[in-house]
Amino acid sequence: MIIGIDLGTTNSAVGVWRDGKVELVPNSLGAVLTPSAVGLDNDGALLVGLAARERRSTHPHLTATTFKRYMGTTRATRLGDKSYSPEELSALVLARLKADAEAYLGEPVREAVITVPAYFNDKQRKATRRAGELAGLKVERLLNEPTAAALAYGIHELADETRFLVFDLGGGTFDVSVLEIFEGVIEVRSSTGDNRLGGEDFNKVLVDRMRAAHREAFAADLLGEALTTRLDAAAEKARRALTTADRAEMAVTWKDQAYTLEVTAEDFEAAAAPLLAKLKEPVTRALRDGGLRPDDLKEIILVGGATRMPVVRRAVTRMFGRFPSTAVHPDEAVVIGAAIQAGLKSRDVALKDVVMTDVCPYSLGVDVAEQGPGGALRTGIFSPVIERNTVVPASRSKIFSTMQNGQRKVLFGIYQGEARMVSENVRLGEVEIPVPPAKAGEISLECRFSYDVNGLIEIDVLVPQTNERRQLVIVDEDDRNAPDLETRRAALAALKVNPRDTDANRAAMARAQRCYEMFLGDVREHVGMLLSQFEGVLDGQDPRQIDAARQQLLAALDELEGESFL
Amino acid sequence: MSHDIWDVLGIEPTRDRDTIRRAYARKLRVTNPEDDAEGFMRLREAHDEAVARIDWDWMWEEDEEGEDADGGQAGDPHAASPTLAPVALATMERALPASPAPPTPEAEELQARIERLELLLRGYEIAPAAELEAAFHAVLNAEALEQIAVADEVEARLSHLLLETAPRSDALLAPAVDAFRWRRDDLHFEPSAAAEAIIQRRDFVERRDRLLRNDDQASAVVAVLQGPPTAKVPLWRRLNPRFEIVMKTLLERLGAGDGVLMAGFDAETVALWRRRYERPRLSSGMIWFTLGAPLLAPLIAAVNNLSPPTLLAVYLATAGVILAGQLFYLHGYLRLKTAWEIHRSWRAGALERIGWAPLSLVLLPVSALLPDTLWSPLAVTGLGALLLAWTYITTDEASGLALPLHQRLLGQVVPFAWALSLPLFDVDVITPSMILALGVAAAVDFRGGTQVIQAWHLEMAKPLRLLGALAFLAAVIVAGLAAWRMTGETLPAWAPLCVAVVLALAIGHRLPTAVLGEQLAQVRYYGMFVLFWLSRGLDVIVGSWLVISTLWMLIGMAVGVILSLTIEARDRTSAR
């Protein structure tokens, strides 16, 4: 059985294709969404999901969140005495989702389709794939998130001939795809985005306002992580409140002092204007690349939790001069699409007639030198071989020639990006090939790029005069020494992770602790009492009693702080 | 392979997009990207090719549907004058009803703002730049513009407006390029004709303004070109080599009277000056050189104790030789091989790339080695003239930006240092090391040039430049004092140190030059040349070459820094 996973910046989810339909897998707390958070519990065990997210503001140094933003980098996060790379943290989340799916399906799961933002570059994709492998999953396919959402939407529209745009603003990434459905084929025409823009950035806007409002009080701790996470949580809460109300109170408790800031919807909209402005360019670019005008689109599909924000909706409405569609569930569309893709991958009969084609959202090419008028040599110019938004799989070649008399070898740097100078693009690797000495320009080289459905790039350079040939499969260092990956997987598997069945209790405890720190005075005492009551029941170890007590605790907390969103 | 695309698609050749798409979709069921990558790629290629051919055929049939959207209106030289405005307003009126958008309040607001901008750009009164920019940004910030379709339309409309109203719209070009994100560094940026023209004009205006900021001659040139052809330009101005260089550069930039760039200039005046400079003529630089270079001859002669009449004769003869050489060249008798001429502007060869700096320095050792007779100064001057003519011909603007900075700096420094340290050695004896040093210098200076200093200078922040110059001045003073304490040529043990000092000076003397910019960089070399000879003459009196050289350096540096300070001060005031 192949599972489909939406590995998000803030939330992740898993689904399967079974009996001709998508089933979303609930986690141990009965929810579809599992927060993408990893934390270290007081007893040294790792917490994954809601429990970890709840502990973020009380234990900022023991909790890791939004690590997807650092995928593909070597940035290490310390939790206790160990440090983890972004892909390891993602692997822990994936392992938890895998366990949820196994519990739900009652059979072991080994393969998965994992979604990535369309605008993830090669490095980020490789890191995601490795994360899957570290979690013990064979990654059958990396699927672009907006494509997944489009699949979730399009599967019901196959009979139609339509064009639509998917606008996916999640917690940390922004993707736009333009699609066309014709004759039952779902075709992505273009994909662009910004892999550093999402709900988290909107939180920062509020955090900055709060900081400005209480400058003196926060002055001493401005850079401290503890305060930042707290402010962040408060901002998140206020921002969500603004989705349904036109004013909200942002409240933090810091050093046993309550600080508040009243934010109105207009304030927020004004403060978020720079971010909202950033939404437009990818949309225009996707339309332009897809060769469509706004009027050609039948629908604008909103995906991703952050599109719930009225300011974002308004921005989209203004962009197109009409209202976007809410035909798909903003949180679930991507995981549904991933599950459908999993079904496609396992050749499910119900999906026999669905064909989907995707594009490669980046240009891929090599660096070249150019001789300008006056003989000046300009180096580091990017010459694309596969243009962005080429339908994949694709294979393209381009002919280059030598620059200097008696040149003995040619070195191609391989790059990905859209800038004219390679220095501003992402470097993927290099290929060196010897050439026979000759006059400048007399030796030609054929450079072929192949890009497969998963985004794996292969480069093949040929010197026709000598039949010399060099190949380069872009792999990361870690891929090259598989045993290393194996040991890392073993190491990760050996970590003590809080078991699924006590997850709910841990999460409830963590939430109560957070509330305890947040409130002051009588309310705090009341929470303290609830907490110790619950701890007492936990000690009794009677599952039924514990369940009941937990429900009670959560209901009491709901009353105190409103519905929990974490 | 291309003709069986129809086989791959399984249809008859067609120009009907739907048929192609449908056939592609049908085939896709069998050869889908997951299972049969190879087959899919072939299918997709066939599909793309077939779709592309739709357009080809269309182009074949409906011949020449002019796509030239921007009308390419040659800007009127007097666009800024009121006479043109009524016509412009008439075009505006025609343009206005072009958008039949439903009149939502936002759309009306936008329309009003665009109209206001048009009025400012085309009205009788010339609006100040700030007001223009405000009106322009008001349009860009209009709420209706958030709609992508509207934004596209407005982009096109504003581009044409800006083009038509150049040069009055010059202040808006850069903001427009920014606002519409016309980025040349983006691979996929495909500018419309209008956008292309605006970018071109923006670049031109930027360059022109930079010239105007740093250079009085440039303002003079621009003023001349904007004025009527009948205006007189004083001779002293025309004789200024800088005036000529700027004029030539500007004429070249203006290209073949291209519409966008010509806006604001008087077409007739431009044509007149172009004709003037196209004829073979003695450039003002050449004239000065002819008059000035022979001055060195009497100097040398003075050192050699010649009588005044002989001096005069030497001067006249040298000038005559130089002039003759130049006239020969101008009238085609001394032409370079055509192949070289072509090379010069495309792929400069090694020889052409050896800049004029080291070549002029070659004179130093050569002259030092010549016997002290009447003919030696003559020979040196003649040689100098030849070399200078050669470098004048072969140094072109773009040469030599290919070597890394440090190499080029080194290349500039080596011959200079060697020449300056020459007095440390016995100048009358030619040693293999001298030849070697020169060879090294020439080789390293391969593709050398002063451009790097200028480029560097332009990029450096002003305070940084000043700081560098001042720090260097201090260093020079220290070095100079140290050198002062050495006595003459009788210090063989100090020789390596001297060389090191001179080297440091040679590297550092560029800093003040960098502050001063191009002009001084040029003058400096003439100055060095003259001063070298002067110091040789003074040698008799002071007795130490090194001291003299150092003294000169000190004076030069001080002058450089003082000048640069005043220039900076002036810049600061004029920037406001």
Ligand SMILES: Nc1ncnc2c1ncn2[C@@H]1O[C@H](COP(=O)(O)OP(=O)(O)OP(=O)(O)O)[C@@H](O)[C@H]1O
């Ligand atoms: N009701 C709401 N109002 C405002 N914002 C919301 C609401 N619900 C969710 N969000 C925001 O949506 C974001 C999370 O969305 P989502 O779960 O789609 O992201 P993700 O899939 O984790 O991230 P990504 O796709 O970028 O990797 C958060 O920033 C959250 O603040």
Ligand SMILES: [Mg+2]
């Ligand atoms: Mg998402």
